[in-house]
Amino acid sequence: MIALEKRPEPSRLLAMGTPLIAVIVTMIAGGLLFAALGKNPFEAIRTIFWDPLFGEYAFYYRPQLLVKGAPLVLIAIGLSLGFRAGIWNIGAEGQYTMGAICGAGVGLAFYPSESVLIFPAMVIAGALGGWAWAMIPALLKVKFGTNEILVSLMLVYVAEQLLASMSLGLLKNPQGFGFPGSRNIAEWDAATSWIAQDYGMHWGVVAAMIAVIMAYVLLNRHILGFNIRLTGEAPRAARFAGVKPARLILFCLGMSGMLAGLAGLFEVAGPSGQVSIDFNVGYGFTAIIVAFLGRLHPVGILLAGLLMALTYIGGDIAESQMGLPAAAIQVFQGMLLFFLLALDLLTNYRVKFAVKGAA
Amino acid sequence: MTGTLLSIRGLTKAYPGVVANDSVSFDIQEGEVHALLGENGAGKSTLVKMIYGLVKPDSGTMTWQGDPFAPPEPRAARATGVAMVFQHFSLFDALNVAENVALGMENPPPMRDLATKIRSVSENYGLPLDPDRTVGDLSAGERQRVEIIRCLLQDPKLLIMDEPTSVLTPQEVEILFKTLNKLKSEGTAILYISHKLEEIRALCDHATILRLGKNVGTCIPAETTARDMAEMMVGDTLHTPTRSAKDGGAPVLEVRDLSLASANPFGTRLKNITFTVHAGEILGLGGVAGNGQDELLAALSGEARSGSDTITVKDAPVGHLGPNERRALGILAAPEERLGHAAAPDMSLSENALLTGAIRENLTKNGFVDWASTTSFAERIISAFDVRTPGPASAARSLSGGNLQKFVIGREVLQNPQVLIVNQPTWGVDAAAAAAIRQSLLDLAAEGAAIVVISQDLDELMEISDHFGALNEGRLSDIRPAIGLSIDEIGLMMGGADASEGAAA
Structure with missing residues (x-):
């Protein structure tokens, strides 16, 4: 018989070790899956995890890691603050889209000026756009007690409609021969978020790094971060400690909206380049997985964001080179999350094997 | 009052890092009220859980009326005739009394018969209780009656009661004692766990005293002073709080x-x-x-x-x-x-010291936490209030109830x-x-x-x-x-x- 026994204290060793074990177990289970599909499992695993970093064409894939990882990390950091406090912003995708629309809109209003103020103005507008979009569920929750999960999620679809309308109407490139989508912002020097495109460096990468550090300091050194953690772990104790729930809701949702908005702005002004109908590709939803994969810890999120980006890039390579079905790659990514969350149990519980009937 | 009902010999149960019971032996006679006394963490709960089949002993034997007794699960213990009223009630607020009773039975009779049965048992034993009332509306004393009646419906030969009077008024305690005495006169043995020495002296025929998992003695409570029993329990002379007379302030x-x-x-x-x-x-x-x-x-x-x-x-x-x-x-x-209220279970003692101490102890500067001062505040609480713990980095939930309580009270008292x-x-x-x-x-x-x-x-x-x-x-x-x-x-x-x-x- 197998029994679970609660540990008196969470194991620190396992808290650090389980993500690594989860990756290894995923490789084994994924390998079996690929073998069942008639592919060489070792080659598949190598293609996903090794080739993007050290393979023949790594010079092309490595910058992609930053490009794909930065928005994931930036959004996930914001989400993790709320998740720590039990405030569930599921609508980062919408805030990301709104940040891109607002930021790009402010920038394009000044086209083709080359003023140095344009990019900072776009950054502020992007942050405000995401923030304001997140304030809708926040204020509704504080004032009327609505469920922020539903409201923020539904606002994603509203934002998508707005995005479509913008790329077909207001922000459409006047010199675009009628094609939907805005001017290319990335090729406009005053507005681009690229720092060094060949290396995948753009301001979003910088912002993600700053966000990781700020979140770490906030959670570990600041009373506000303490209150966030306290609210998540023991809501009654938080009220006893004088935490005002409404203020926390406004802060957490506002902060996550702002970071998602920034991620959208950096994306639209760099890697994506323009506001278009299919601008949003699901970073806001994947970031939820990244936040949990990183255990809502800033450093964990940084690593999880890079790992997630790696499996996306590696998955693409495996799809095109080995002919693995896209669904198999998705199952593989799902396994990773599954094993991580399952093994997470071990930090708080220990497994006891007891022989049945022993006195 | 003839033979031995349950005889316990050398029961031992060890958990990682602690021996909860170290070869405990004692006997419960038929139709007696037997007290089990001991401080928190002395091993009383583990012992009764072994009798009730919730925990399996590492070694030692129990005999029930001369036959070997080793219940693998509570159902087997109940079938033998052991019933237990827990300190924390397991009742559903939204259901009524009869439904709650039915949930705890192996083969509940139809609801109407059960209600009649509950009425007759409650009258027989002087425990007034209406089977149709919703449990959420009952007082703690009435909830306890639900638990007791649930046990009595099984016709137990041994009734285990864990700190039953901690939630009762003196009048309710009196009613409970009458019930217990009636049960005893009908030949039911009662194993009675309590801290309250005066109660034990009034009610119990024998007492077994546990300290640190060992049986440190037995006594006849009626012939022993409360102070002597307390000192056997603690293994030390008791320090009674002293009050200094004072005149009324503003x-x-x-x-x-x-x-x-x-x-x-x-x-x-x-x-x-x-x-x-x-x-x-x-x-x-x-x-x-x-x-x-x-x-x-x-x-x-x-x-x-x-x-x-x-x-x-x-x-x-x-x-x-x-x-x-x-x-x-x-x-x-x-x-x-x-x-969960006074302290956050998964947070360290330092963090819990910050929880209420931030303001008066000046533990934050411009919103940034001064962890060095916070930890030293936690250390001050730990040493001033003799909190047994490896240190301020331990999680609150790793402390025993008594130690955490000392920490919680100490945290406020030290803030003047x-x-x-x-x-x-x-x-x-x-x-x-x-x-x-x-x-x-x-x-x-x-x-x-x-x-x-x-x-x-x-x-x-x-x-x-x-x-x-x-x-x-x-x-x-x-x-x-x-x-x-x-x-x-x-x-x-x-x-x-x-x-x-x-x-x-």
Whole structure:
């Protein structure tokens, strides 16, 4: 018989070790899956995890890691603050889209000026756009007690409609021969978020790094971060400690909206380049997985964001080179999350094997 | 009263790092009330769990009326004739009494027959209970009756009761004792676990005393003084709290006509509560659990707000202030529920020290936490209140109940409060720790603080309070000097009768 026994204290060793074990177990289970599909499992695993970093064409894939990882990390950091406090912003995708629309809109209003103020103005507008979009569920929750999960999620679809309308109407490139989508912002020097495109460096990468550090300091050194953690772990104790729930809701949702908005702005002004109908590709939803994969810890999120980006890039390579079905790659990514969350149990519980009937 | 019902020989159970029971042996005779005495962590719970089949012993044997007895699970123990009333009730608030009873039975009869059965058992044993009432509306005493009746319907030969009187009024205790005596006269043996030595002396035929998992002695309670039993339990001479006589100081905490709805749907509404506590005074508030204790603590701590003038401290209105603003003024509180309310279970002791200490101990600078000072504050609490723990980095949930309680009370006492409100300061705490906590409250009062102690332990209240009042359905009785109050008068106050009439008669 197998029994679970609660540990008196969470194991620190396992808290650090389980993500690594989860990756290894995923490789084994994924390998079996690929073998069942008639592919060489070792080659598949190598293609996903090794080739993007050290393979023949790594010079092309490595910058992609930053490009794909930065928005994931930036959004996930914001989400993790709320998740720590039990405030569930599921609508980062919408805030990301709104940040891109607002930021790009402010920038394009000044086209083709080359003023140095344009990019900072776009950054502020992007942050405000995401923030304001997140304030809708926040204020509704504080004032009327609505469920922020539903409201923020539904606002994603509203934002998508707005995005479509913008790329077909207001922000459409006047010199675009009628094609939907805005001017290319990335090729406009005053507005681009690229720092060094060949290396995948753009301001979003910088912002993600700053966000990781700020979140770490906030959670570990600041009373506000303490209150966030306290609210998540023991809501009654938080009220006893004088935490005002409404203020926390406004802060957490506002902060996550702002970071998602920034991620959208950096994306639209760099890697994506323009506001278009299919601008949003699901970073806001994947970031939820990244936040949990990183255990809502800033450093964990940084690593999880890079790992997630790696499996996306590696998955693409495996799809095109080995002919693995896209669904198999998705199952593989799902396994990773599954094993991580399952093994997470071990930090708080220990497994006891007891022989049945022993006195 | 003939043979041995249950004989326990050399029972041993070890958990990682601790031996809960170390070859414990004793016998329970048929039809006797046998007391199991011991401090928290002495191994009483583990022992009864082994009898009830919840835990398997590592070694040792039990014999039931001469036959080997090793229940692999509670169902087997119940089939043999063991029934148990737990300290924490396992009842569903939203279901009625009969439904709750049915949930605990192997083969429940149809609801109507069950209701009839419940009625007849409740009349037989003098436990008034209506099977159709919703459990959420019952008092703690009535809930306990549900649990007892659930057990009695199985015709047990051995009834185990874990701290049954901790939630009862003196009158309810009397009813319970009558029931237990009736059961005993019918030949049912009772294993009675309690801290309350006077009760054990009144009720039990034999007592087995556990300390650190070992059987350290047996006695006949009626022939042993409470003090001797306590010292066997603790293994040391007991330090009784000392009070120094003092004259009444200036009024500090005044509550005027406080009425407040509860945040909890099954909670109690506070109605027109009025009292004054002077500097250096301890006001003891008794009452059965669920009569507004939690709500009163919330109203005084600032978790629930009221009109600004309903609560004043040194003439400054504070009713509209939140917990931290009140802390800044020196109004501190320690709620009853240690894990999850007074402390965050998964956070370290340092972090828990920050939880209420941030303001008065200046543990933050511009919002940034000064972890060095916070840790040293936690260390101060640990050493001043003898909290047994590896250190301030340990998680709160790793501490035993008594140690965490010492930490929670110590955290507030060391912040030099002007007003301190505590709810159940020694609940589930062993005798030595309880004495230390009470002494610290007395010392604090001697330094001039105004203290409100809400408790269900009447002995505790009589030991430390200067004045006494009781909560009943959200109302507060008259406040009367504690010295000279009789148990009957207290019972009337707790029952909601106007106590002054009783005194005048």
